[in-house]
Amino acid sequence: MKVLVTVKEVAAVEDEFEIDGTAIDEAYLEYDLNEWDDYAIEEGVQIAESEDDVEVVSVTIGPERAEETIRMALAKGADRAIRVWDDSLEDAELLDVEAKTKMLEAVVEDEDPDLVLSGVQADDDGFGATGVSLADAIDFEWAAVVNELDLSVDERVAGVHRELEGGVEELTDVELPAVLTIQTGINEPRYASLRGIRQAQRKEIKPMTLDDLGLSADVAESNLEIVDMYEPESESDAELFEGSPEEEAAQLAGVLRDGGVGQ
Amino acid sequence: MSDVLAVAEHRRGELRDVSYELVTVGSQLADATGGDLHLAVISGDVDEYADSLNLEGVDTIHTVEYGEEFNHDVYAQVVEQLYDAVGPQVLLTPNSVNGLDYGPAVANSLGLTYVSDAVDVSLEDSTLTATREMYSGKVETTTEVDADAVAVSIRGAEWPATEARGDAAIEAFDADVDESAVKSTVKGFEEVGGGDVDITEADVLVSVGRGIEEEENLDLVRDLADALDATLSSSRPIVDNGWLPKNRQVGQSGKVVTPEFYIAIGISGAVQHVAGMKGAENIVAINTDPNAPIYDIADYGIVDDLFDVVPALIEEFED
Numbered sequence: 001m002k003v004l005v006t007v008k009e010v011a012a013v014e015d016e017f018e019i020d021g022t023a024i025d026e027a028y029l030e031y032d033l034n035e036w037d038d039y040a041i042e043e044g045v046q047i048a049e050s051e052d053d054v055e056v057v058s059v060t061i062g063p064e065r066a067e068e069t070i071r072m073a074l075a076k077g078a079d080r081a082i083r084v085w086d087d088s089l090e091d092a093e094l095l096d097v098e099a100k101t102k103m104l105e106a107v108v109e110d111e112d113p114d115l116v117l118s119g120v121q122a123d124d125d126g127f128g129a130t131g132v133s134l135a136d137a138i139d140f141e142w143a144a145v146v147n148e149l150d151l152s153v154d155e156r157v158a159g160v161h162r163e164l165e166g167g168v169e170e171l172t173d174v175e176l177p178a179v180l181t182i183q184t185g186i187n188e189p190r191y192a193s194l195r196g197i198r199q200a201q202r203k204e205i206k207p208m209t210l211d212d213l214g215l216s217a218d219v220a221e222s223n224l225e226i227v228d229m230y231e232p233e234s235e236s237d238a239e240l241f242e243g244s245p246e247e248e249a250a251q252l253a254g255v256l257r258d259g260g261v262g263q
Numbered sequence: 264m265s266d267v268l269a270v271a272e273h274r275r276g277e278l279r280d281v282s283y284e285l286v287t288v289g290s291q292l293a294d295a296t297g298g299d300l301h302l303a304v305i306s307g308d309v310d311e312y313a314d315s316l317n318l319e320g321v322d323t324i325h326t327v328e329y330g331e332e333f334n335h336d337v338y339a340q341v342v343e344q345l346y347d348a349v350g351p352q353v354l355l356t357p358n359s360v361n362g363l364d365y366g367p368a369v370a371n372s373l374g375l376t377y378v379s380d381a382v383d384v385s386l387e388d389s390t391l392t393a394t395r396e397m398y399s400g401k402v403e404t405t406t407e408v409d410a411d412a413v414a415v416s417i418r419g420a421e422w423p424a425t426e427a428r429g430d431a432a433i434e435a436f437d438a439d440v441d442e443s444a445v446k447s448t449v450k451g452f453e454e455v456g457g458g459d460v461d462i463t464e465a466d467v468l469v470s471v472g473r474g475i476e477e478e479e480n481l482d483l484v485r486d487l488a489d490a491l492d493a494t495l496s497s498s499r500p501i502v503d504n505g506w507l508p509k510n511r512q513v514g515q516s517g518k519v520v521t522p523e524f525y526i527a528i529g530i531s532g533a534v535q536h537v538a539g540m541k542g543a544e545n546i547v548a549i550n551t552d553p554n555a556p557i558y559d560i561a562d563y564g565i566v567d568d569l570f571d572v573v574p575a576l577i578e579e580f581e582d
Contacts, residue, residue: 017401101371123399125397129363132368133377144360164360167512167517172449172450175446184499184503223408225408227406228404232396234558238558238564245567249579259524261524
């Protein structure tokens, strides 16, 4: 059985930052593994640990810098990795759902996995759509926002809990092959061990260009255009207490006592 | 002229609030270009739902009787067939957990550009303009897309619900659902977050978020909760880490709380969290980042290090 885990390197923004045109100035960005994808990797590795003959392949779309991120997936236990990138993607302002779907579709055709795990959403652009869009493109079954997974390899069924709003979970059986989008909290992602990090250095990260995937450069052309980016206006009318921590606490304590708290 | 097709959402026998908000957005978009608003009501008691959603601005309600609860394979097939039959320019779905379980599949299948989690949307000439957040709400973007073939999922509670009654045509749509393509079976539902404590009953909540950094540090907020005779709750990451049980989680996927005082400690105030506590009478925020969205809804705030402020606050109440 083969599990394909899609991961994304995402940019986090520092508390103070500047916007340059329709993007955040690079100087204020820090790159890291997308939080949801960390849980997806862990889920894939746990499947490999509990079932026989499972290969976990991790795939990312990203420039050379993203090797650091995909190397983390390898250090945590993925067997090998694929990094899709192309010079023609350098200038793309936004890889939209459609573009990512097409690239991952080509990877799936190449790899022929039984199960694809992706994060529910990426922390930067927050579309939350690629997994389900991909499932449609590759004619897999799917489930979005999975926070519990019970895989029956023999019956080729994934028993999942989908985390709905308001503390309700939907219990669903999903036929394989399937794409599951993984919610945070489904497991406890491990830290990479020193041994894992050493082993990851020897694992393969296969670079693939659009040409390798049989795609042309126009795959990145988007119908979406970001025409403006700005900081939302603060709507704050909070009464802020100032001074030393003791002075701040004393003022807040006054408000709380007036409200009958702790009396 | 742009016609709009919006898909209502229901769960366990009740329409969800976002359905009424979809009518508001849909009729604004349809009116902007003199088009029609079509509403799809799929599965469950569709006649009752259609009656409830016969609201101002809705031109036609298409009902599809098939099963009781949401199933994405059924929804995807029906919405695709309705889209072909109605021929709208814009498809509107809720940006809910279920909306995200069929919207992207439908968009891919129909070749529509998918724009998710819009907090504002407008239509002019043949361009649809959507406002979206990026980087966990630190920035907003204005995004333009050709309005000929676009699917937009809208964030809940961003638009008012439409309440005024309307006079829509209600038509049963004869969908042809291929059962062999239904490869997911919904077996039931489970309520989570029961147990020893009910945070929705508390008058005072001391709520802790990612800013607490380490599990050991939770004792600090426990001590504060004790000193204030308050109940301890948290934002999602604390529960994800397994530091507190699910029944303590405030937010979209946790509990909705309305205490007299909600003291948010080290909580940035992501939209999913705010959905669960914005109804609190008094909101207090303690957070080092003055730009954290929690301050947008806070009544009182201390922009300082919680590890300095919380011990001082405990002392105030222990004296």
